[in-house]
Amino acid sequence: MKVYNPRLKKVTLGSFKHFFGTMTYYKTKDIVYTQQALGHRNIQNTIVYVHMMNF
Numbered sequence: 001m002k003v004y005n006p007r008l009k010k011v012t013l014g015s016f017k018h019f020f021g022t023m024t025y026y027k028t029k030d031i032v033y034t035q036q037a038l039g040h041r042n043i044q045n046t047i048v049y050v051h052m053m054n055f
Helices: 006-010 013-028 031-038 043-047
Strands: none
Touching: 013 031, 031 043
């Protein structure tokens, strides 16, 4: 089966990291835990994964 979807070419390793960070925050609602799970030193880097979440 051949699947042609041009959006699949835009998926990168960063896409997976963003998905992991977003889902971790969604499940735990803990920004510090998410920061540690992603290995960020600065909380500002982690906020990128949270700013578009609607609860």
